[in-house]
Amino acid sequence: MIFDYVKIYAKAGNGGNGCVSFRREKYVSHGGPDGGDGGKGGDIILRIATGETTLQAYKYHRKFVAENGGDGKGAKFHGRNGKDLILDVPPGTVVKEAATGRVIVDMSDRGDFVLCKGGKGGFGNTHFSTPTRQVPMFAKAGMEGKEIEVIFELKMLADIGLIGLPNAGKSLILSKISAAQPKIAGYPFTTISPNLGVVSYDNTSFVAADIPGLIEGASQGNGLGHEFLRHVERCRLFVHVVDASEDEAAGDPIKNMELINEELRLYNEELASRPQIIAANKCDTGLEDTSAIRAYAEEHGYGFIEMSAYTGKNVRELVAMVASRLSVLPLPTRFEADYQYVETLREDTLTVRRENDTFYVESEWLKRMVKSVNFDSYDALLYFHRLLRERGVIAALEEKGACDGKTVDIYGFVFDFVK
Structure with a gap:
């Protein structure tokens, strides 16, 4: 029996964390921050394998995770980028989102397709040095790699x-x-x-x-x-x-x-x-x-x-x-994607809702930010609070009735509101 239909889980690598480090060298005073950035996580890439005619390679192995990016180091050393993970599929494989059934890509005659993009590496503390904050004690964590459950469905490329x-x-x-x-x-x-x-x-x-x-x-x-x-x-x-x-x-x-x-x-x-x-x-x-x-x-x-x-x-x-x-008939049917499969950055979309005495804030950029900030650092907390003010989050909370002492929940990070 031909193996022509399979559901798999794919996850790109996470980005490496930025480093908190300071230059320590003899005869160099006030060396300053020198923490390197984290490496990018590996992508999950689909590639056509012209010699394959079935999805037999995925019969027993259905979970694929790309390599994480390496953490940054001192002396501004950049973390190693994670290796991309290549998934070979036979010509004619249609890739669909498992949750919705929508077509993501038709792997008939195209080149490589990035199914899951690796997370970006976090910035080292070098990026957070300012005239008033010359000793930044925080860095950004790497972003998580994209994950998705997809269906591979082989539709043979035959003329007749x-x-x-x-x-x-x-x-x-x-x-x-x-x-x-x-x-x-x-x-x-x-x-x-x-x-x-x-x-x-x-x-x-x-x-x-x-x-x-x-x-x-x-x-x-x-x-x-x-x-x-x-x-x-x-x-x-x-x-x-x-x-x-x-x-x-x-x-x-x-x-x-x-x-x-x-x-x-x-x-x-x-x-x-x-x-x-x-x-x-x-x-x-x-x-x-x-x-x-x-x-x-x-x-x-x-x-x-x-x-x-x-x-x-x-x-x-x-x-x-x-x-x-x-000789007079059109080329074989190609299955077009049902939607544009790209990561959309809706940084201007901000939602604040109130449930009892707790205010829940939702936004794409906030979701990424919460995962990348080290809240154990006081400097990082001040940096995060400044971003909330600059991006209009504080003003949006006030419009919904938030005042000092009220509870705010941003994707699991819970704190008391302070204007």
């Missing part, structure tokens, strides 16, 4: 999809038109995983996918329908293989084609409108009556060919017909 009921001869056709070697036998459901093959014709080539036999109810997941139908979403053209041998066990070919097309429509309305070529297969003797199948194809605007994968009849002609149709 061989569709049809089980045992219609799809795998044999693929083996005849390409170098693929799928398992072939004379019973239904021989193929339980999609197979890919590269087909060459004149000076062109295209990728064909043998989609395991679909059955009634596939759009609702019957017979692993969702897993199979996922891989036809990018196909530009369907080769609808139908058993034309007039064998009673094969059933009515018209009803069989209508069943498959209805399942495509139920799964995705747009799939039912994709162009098709009806391949009336198993015409081994040449005595089969394919007039009804031909009429059905003409009625719906589909291409038609009578063939036998077993004897090789019209196999080359099928390839020529497919190549001709593909």
Whole structure:
């Protein structure tokens, strides 16, 4: 069974902490602060692995954490940046946010994509020296790396999809038109995983996918329908293989084609409108009556060919017909991101709400600031209070009725309000 769907947890590295240090050197008086900055945390980066065709690498390993940045040191030594963590995915992997299902990126033909950005390193105390604060006893902590739970969903990059009921001869056709070697036998459901093959014709080539036999109810997941139908979403053209041998066990070919097309429509309305070529297969003797199948194809605007994968009849002609149709069809479907996946800095957004005698302050920049300030340092507290005043937090609290002695809670940092 192909492994084409997995949920993983990814977290970028935290930034290193800034250093509190002072220059101590013989014959150098008043050396001043020389604390270095922390290093940046490592990113989580997605990269296309062209040789991969499944998500098997993520079957047992589903938690990925990048390296943290190193702490700064004295003498203005900058902390080491954390190493980026590269996650290889096969071409055609669609990455979705697990919580909402929204598409983040389609890893079809793009370069590297930064899924989680590493936290910035904290400033050393060198940055906080002023004419009135020449001995800053505090530095900033590094920022936390971004974390997210995502879904990897592989949708194969194939130009054509061989569709049809089980045992219609799809795998044999693929083996005849390409170098693929799928398992072939004379019973239904021989193929339980999609197979890919590269087909060459004149000076062109295209990728064909043998989609395991679909059955009634596939759009609702019957017979692993969702897993199979996922891989036809990018196909530009369907080769609808139908058993034309007039064998009673094969059933009515018209009803069989209508069943498959209805399942495509139920799964995705747009799939039912994709162009098709009806391949009336198993015409081994040449005595089969394919007039009804031909009429059905003409009625719906589909291409038609009578063939036998077993004897090789019209196999080359099928390839020529497919190549001709593909030359005028648009490129494979690409899944666009549902939203701009970037870190938005809403530093001007400030919310103050009152619950009983406690005032809760919420803001993106405050959330980051609380995590980076060392509140054990008196100098750091004064610095933080000055920022609250400069950014309008004190004024916003006063507007909500805060006065001296009232309790203020900023993301877990609780203190008494002092104007």
